[in-house]
């Protein structure tokens with residue numbers, strides 16, 4: 450082993466030593482005890498730890514094998530819309546308004562239960578929820594948002610808009626004469642914008658998907674009069690402590706054992722004891738991870754840079770004839786058009802081929818990926834031009850953003866943009882080796 454490798458190993462060892470157990474915290478003790486009293490069995494000997502690399506997460510006192518059940522949570526420990534509809538206040542809210550989204554209802558439920566403090570039966574869980582919000586790019590100020598690069602703005606604006614519309618709906622439905630039953634304050638002093646943002650973000654970053662058919666069957670009531678979407682979200686104590694890795698592979702299932710339902714997670718990846726156990730939140734690139742969960746991975750093999758048909762056309766100086774346009778539209782070629790560290794995507798190559806060979810039968814070469822080295826060279830050179838333009842634009846966007854970024858959310862975007870520029874550099878290097 451060389452000196453650099455030895456140093457790296459020492460540094461890694463040191464970092465692992467910095468991880469520390471959270472098992473002696475009152476919150477962890479209460480969480481585990483309460484869950485066990487409600488039927489949870491910690492068969493995999495899972496423990497909570499703070500990891501230098503990710504913050505709070507999960508590891509085990511045992512080696513975990515591939516295909517092993519990691520955790521099995523009884524359904525009665527899940528917080529679903531059904532729990533929310535047990536509260537009179539939530540029923541009144543629904544009667545006073547158009548339909549809500551499941552995420553909005555769960556957000557209000559969390560606020561009301563947290564506000565009850567000791568009187569909430571969910572205190573054991575609520576006490577484990579972070580106060581601080583993750584670095585979600587849609588929580589920035591309007592001034593910061595207006596300086597986001599246009600491609601990010603397009604992804605983030607829908608999330609920002611959904612939160613704003615959700616709050617508008619909730620705020621409008623709260624009657625100013627309603628009083629909180631536990632403290633007799635006006636309800637609109639308890640359900641505030643800040644509190645709603647917290648609840649909404651908790652649901653966004655921690656909820657799991659449950660089959661809405663099962664959720665409705667177990668509740669015994671149809672919720673379609675109150676909800677505009679399906680009641681498919683649930684908060685799952687302890688299970689929401691696992692962090693994500695692009696390398697992890699997990700299977701999540703809602704299963705019925707005897708007459709009781711359980712939410713189970715099985716890992717298809719093995720883990721050594723005491724090491725962090727990751728799960729997969731889905732096959733997400735950094736854009737998706739950042740927008741939905743407020744973090745991104747420095748190395749994520751699913752990362753890519755999207756290219757639009759217009760960019761390809763303008764840089765290659767080609768105009769399309771009718772036959773080419775029809776082929777591109779019918780086969781939806783521009784839908785999955787990107788370049789990554791493994792090169793050009795299937796559809797990007799196909800798109801190029803249709804552009805540069807206007808008069809041939811395209812199907813055979815495209816579907817067998819039988820491109821000539823000359824075609825590949827042209828594709829790589831053109832893409833390099835597009836990426837160089839993008840890089841210059843990102844650097845310019847970054848400068849503008851740095852100038853106005855104050856909140857941790859916009860500063861998170863600054864880091865995110867730097868990572869995106871690094872990705873462009875890596876892809877440009879990869880393309881150099883092809884051309």
Ligand SMILES: C[S@@+](CC[C@H](N)C(=O)[O-])C[C@H]1O[C@@H](n2cnc3c(N)ncnc32)[C@H](O)[C@@H]1O
Nearest residue numbers: 503504505583654655689690691692693742744
């Ligand atoms: C379901 S929670 C996971 C547990 C969380 N770390 C905690 O302490 O409560 C999801 C949040 O964890 C964080 N997270 C998950 N995976 C991560 C990772 N690989 N790196 C950094 N943060 C991560 C993000 O803030 C995300 O919004």
